[in-house]
Amino acid sequence: MKNQQAIVETHALAIGYRSSGTERTVAAGLNLQLGPGSLVCLLGSNGAGKSTLMRTLGGLQPALAGEIRVDNQPLGALKPAELARKLSLVLTDRVDAGNLTAREVVALGRTPYTGWLGSLTKVDHSKIGQSIEQTGITSLLDRHMHQLSDGERQKVMLARALAQDTPLILLDEPTAHLDLPNRVEMMRLLHTLARNTRKAILLSTHELDLALQTADELWLMHPNGTILSGLPEDLVLNGAFEATFARNGFPFDRTTGTFIIHQPVDQPQIYLEGAERPLFWAKRALQREGIGISRYRDAACLIRSFEIGNGFEAEIIFENRTFKVSSVQALIEQIHLLFPSPGHSGAAV
Amino acid sequence: MTQHAQNRSWTLLFLGILAIALFCLDIMLGSVAIPFKEVFRIVTRGESENQAWLFIIEKIRLPKSITAILAGCGLSVSGLQMQTLFRNPLAGPSELGITAGAGLGVAAVMLAGGSSASMYAISQLGISGSWLIIGMASMGSAGVLALILLIAGRIRDNVILLIVGVMIGTITLSIISIWQYFSQPEQLQEYIMWTFGSLGGVTGYHLYVLSGVVTGGLLLAFASSKSLNALLLGENYARSMGLTVGRTRLLIMLSTSLLTGSITAFCGPIGFVGIAIPHITRSLLGTSNHRILIPATCLTGTVLLLLCDIIAQLPGTQTVIPINVVTSLLGAPVVIWIIIRRNNLRSSFS
Numbered sequence: 001m002k003n004q005q006a007i008v009e010t011h012a013l014a015i016g017y018r019s020s021g022t023e024r025t026v027a028a029g030l031n032l033q034l035g036p037g038s039l040v041c042l043l044g045s046n047g048a049g050k051s052t053l054m055r056t057l058g059g060l061q062p063a064l065a066g067e068i069r070v071d072n073q074p075l076g077a078l079k080p081a082e083l084a085r086k087l088s089l090v091l092t093d094r095v096d097a098g099n100l101t102a103r104e105v106v107a108l109g110r111t112p113y114t115g116w117l118g119s120l121t122k123v124d125h126s127k128i129g130q131s132i133e134q135t136g137i138t139s140l141l142d143r144h145m146h147q148l149s150d151g152e153r154q155k156v157m158l159a160r161a162l163a164q165d166t167p168l169i170l171l172d173e174p175t176a177h178l179d180l181p182n183r184v185e186m187m188r189l190l191h192t193l194a195r196n197t198r199k200a201i202l203l204s205t206h207e208l209d210l211a212l213q214t215a216d217e218l219w220l221m222h223p224n225g226t227i228l229s230g231l232p233e234d235l236v237l238n239g240a241f242e243a244t245f246a247r248n249g250f251p252f253d254r255t256t257g258t259f260i261i262h263q264p265v266d267q268p269q270i271y272l273e274g275a276e277r278p279l280f281w282a283k284r285a286l287q288r289e290g291i292g293i294s295r296y297r298d299a300a301c302l303i304r305s306f307e308i309g310n311g312f313e314a315e316i317i318f319e320n321r322t323f324k325v326s327s328v329q330a331l332i333e334q335i336h337l338l339f340p341s342p343g344h345s346g347a348a349v
Numbered sequence: 350m351t352q353h354a355q356n357r358s359w360t361l362l363f364l365g366i367l368a369i370a371l372f373c374l375d376i377m378l379g380s381v382a383i384p385f386k387e388v389f390r391i392v393t394r395g396e397s398e399n400q401a402w403l404f405i406i407e408k409i410r411l412p413k414s415i416t417a418i419l420a421g422c423g424l425s426v427s428g429l430q431m432q433t434l435f436r437n438p439l440a441g442p443s444e445l446g447i448t449a450g451a452g453l454g455v456a457a458v459m460l461a462g463g464s465s466a467s468m469y470a471i472s473q474l475g476i477s478g479s480w481l482i483i484g485m486a487s488m489g490s491a492g493v494l495a496l497i498l499l500i501a502g503r504i505r506d507n508v509i510l511l512i513v514g515v516m517i518g519t520i521t522l523s524i525i526s527i528w529q530y531f532s533q534p535e536q537l538q539e540y541i542m543w544t545f546g547s548l549g550g551v552t553g554y555h556l557y558v559l560s561g562v563v564t565g566g567l568l569l570a571f572a573s574s575k576s577l578n579a580l581l582l583g584e585n586y587a588r589s590m591g592l593t594v595g596r597t598r599l600l601i602m603l604s605t606s607l608l609t610g611s612i613t614a615f616c617g618p619i620g621f622v623g624i625a626i627p628h629i630t631r632s633l634l635g636t637s638n639h640r641i642l643i644p645a646t647c648l649t650g651t652v653l654l655l656l657c658d659i660i661a662q663l664p665g666t667q668t669v670i671p672i673n674v675v676t677s678l679l680g681a682p683v684v685i686w687i688i689i690r691r692n693n694l695r696s697s698f699s
Contacts, residue, residue, distance in 0.1 A: 060585055084591030093583045099637035100581060111579050112591040118575035118640065144635075164590065 006033040007168045007200040008057065013066035015049065015056045025064060026052045027225040034202055036167060039194040041211035042204040044221030045245060050204040053221070054172045057202070058089050071167065084112035088164035090157050090171040095145060102148065102156045103141040106132060109163030131162035134193060151182035171203035175210070183207060187214045208245070212236065212257050220244040268292035269339065274305035278312045285328045291335060301338065303331070357634050357641065364648040371655035375414045378659055380667045381405055409549065412556050414655065416548040419563045420616050421654030422647040423608035426570050428623030429646050430601050433577045433639070435501060439511050441624030442609040445497055446518025447490045451613035452544070454489025456525045458482050459540050460532045483562060487610030493517055494602050546617035546673030548658055555615060562611040567647065569604035573597060574639035581637055619673055621680020626650045629683065
């Protein structure tokens with residue numbers, strides 16, 4: 001992706017706030033590149049400066065130092081009307097336009113192209129139609145913005161950004177306030193859009209898991225004000241991902257790509273084997289209970305899981321005795337009988 | 350969409366017919382009874398056997414009705430622009446102290462200028478005098494508006510902004526009070542009569558001046574309808590869609606000050622029209638699109654101010670009550686209704 005012509009690139013960019021003579025630098029020395037057709041997720045913990053970067057790239061606030069080039073032109077040299085044809089934004093700002101229909105909001109995306117009265121031409125209508133189709137909001141068009149759910153509204157705002165027909169779209173936390181299915185749908189939609197329209201899409205998000213799955217590239221914003229970029233998989237494997245979100249008591253599991261919430265409170269005495277799906281869920285339940293899971297088969301206790309249709313079945317082999325259980329709950333109860341441990345209180349960490 | 354658009358066209362048509370009907374009614378009604386046929390003849394052909402009737406229609410009622418239309422359009426459109434600009438449902442020329450600012454300008458001319466600058470003297474001055482008053486009133490309203498915009502840039506909270514607006518209005522009114530305190534009784538009477546508001550004081554040249562300025566302000570407002578629509582999504586979105594927010598704010602400010610300033614200068618501070626009409630129009634048409642809203646607001650404003658003028662004449666009596674009283678009596682309940690029915694309000698501002 002790097003060898004293609006970048007739509008936006010920064011050189012030694014410093015971002016932050018300047019007010020009455022004092023400067024507060026949030027991040028500095030940023031050399032970033034964003035090419036067409038790629039979905040880039042900007043990740044970082046709260047307060048790392050994700051929004052500041054988004055606002056600076058979007059031209060809503062000035063950079064403290066360095067350069068931003070959009071389509072090979074310095075951002076500062078572009079007139080607002082020209083910039084509006086290069087990049088569009090989806091912000092976290094609440095939209096106080098309840099009386100506008102979804103269609104009217106999408107049509108507002110054509111603002112940079114219309115004449116002084118905002119009349120829409122054939123080209124405008126076809127672009128609007130296209131973005132409506134791409135985001136799948138046909139059924140919402142005649143509804144007013146205040147009648148839409150958060151997820152629907154977010155899609156309408158995305159459609160508006162698409163109608164603006166820019167090679168670059170910046171989205172500031174587009175998945176905030178959305179429930180899980182809507183979050184997944186939004187990320188999938190953005191991924192598809194980047195692939196199909198060859199647009200460069202940059203979004204900031206807290207959805208580490210979704211970002212790891214969908215992003216072509218991650219920008220990891222470290223609290224110390226640096227940004228590491230790379231393929232999600234590379235950043236996980238080289239430990240950069242872990243370092244960015246390092247917290248005491250929340251280790252990152254590079255094998256599963258998730259943060260480990262529950263830490264074992266007792267020695268690993270149990271080994272699991274068997275069918276994959278029941279194994280996975282049994283393991284999760286055991287981890288929640290704070291029961292240590294051994295990596296070696298010679299552990300004191302062996303759990304062998306079987307998959308039977310939609311059900312769960314497992315046998316626990318302990319000191320030459322075998323217990324059969326047919327639910328995860330029964331498994332946990334049996335384990336607690338065999339290993340009366342402080343883990344039963346449930347308090348991990 | 351088609352359903353919406355159809356309903357909208359019907360509503361607009363109805364408002365248009367209503368406006369024309371009220372205009373006719375306004376010309377026909379008054380303390381002197383003139384037969385309908387005569388009124389029709391005077392308006393269409395400009396002649397009548399009764400010279401008194403001709404005079405009444407041509408020099409009093411027609412200018413008054415036209416002034417009512419101008420004031421209705423101007424005040425409500427400036428209210429609409431302010432509600433969008435401040436993203437505040439309770440913004441309006443009188444609520445944010447803009448009218449008070451215009452009043453300060455007028456007071457400066459009337460009270461500080463000495464007896465020679467009284468309203469009577471100004472009407473003797475002709476065009477240059479009216480420009481003086483319009484200029485001062487517009488400058489007064491622009492000054493207050495600029496101050497509020499400055500504060501609005503720092504304070505995002507709508508309620509606080511409104512309180513600040515009310516405070517600035519109060520300060521302005523206090524300055525006027527100090528002025529009044531040290532003024533001559535004759536000047537005071539002149540000024541107090543002005544504060545009652547009157548649509549009847551604008552005749553001859555003044556009407557041309559007022560028409561010109563209001564038309565200019567309305568055209569300016571209509572020209573910013575695209576920007577106003579973009580501003581509905583908030584300033585950041587507007588900027589991201591290529592709007593030069595600073596210039597847009599300036600244009601809207603110019604239009605609002607011209608409209609509020611000129612109308613307040615000639616008709617006195619007419620309250621509640623600016624805040625109430627945009628809400629009524631929005632709920633009638635169910636849209637926030639300014640390309641529709643601005644003309645529609647003009648229609649609704651025309652209808653309401655003509656209605657207020659008819660009521661102010663107390664048909665069937667010889668008495669005329671000040672227009673400001675009528676608009677307030679009619680407008681205040683509307684504002685209360687708006688606040689109580691916040692759901693309706695939310696649909697436009699959330």
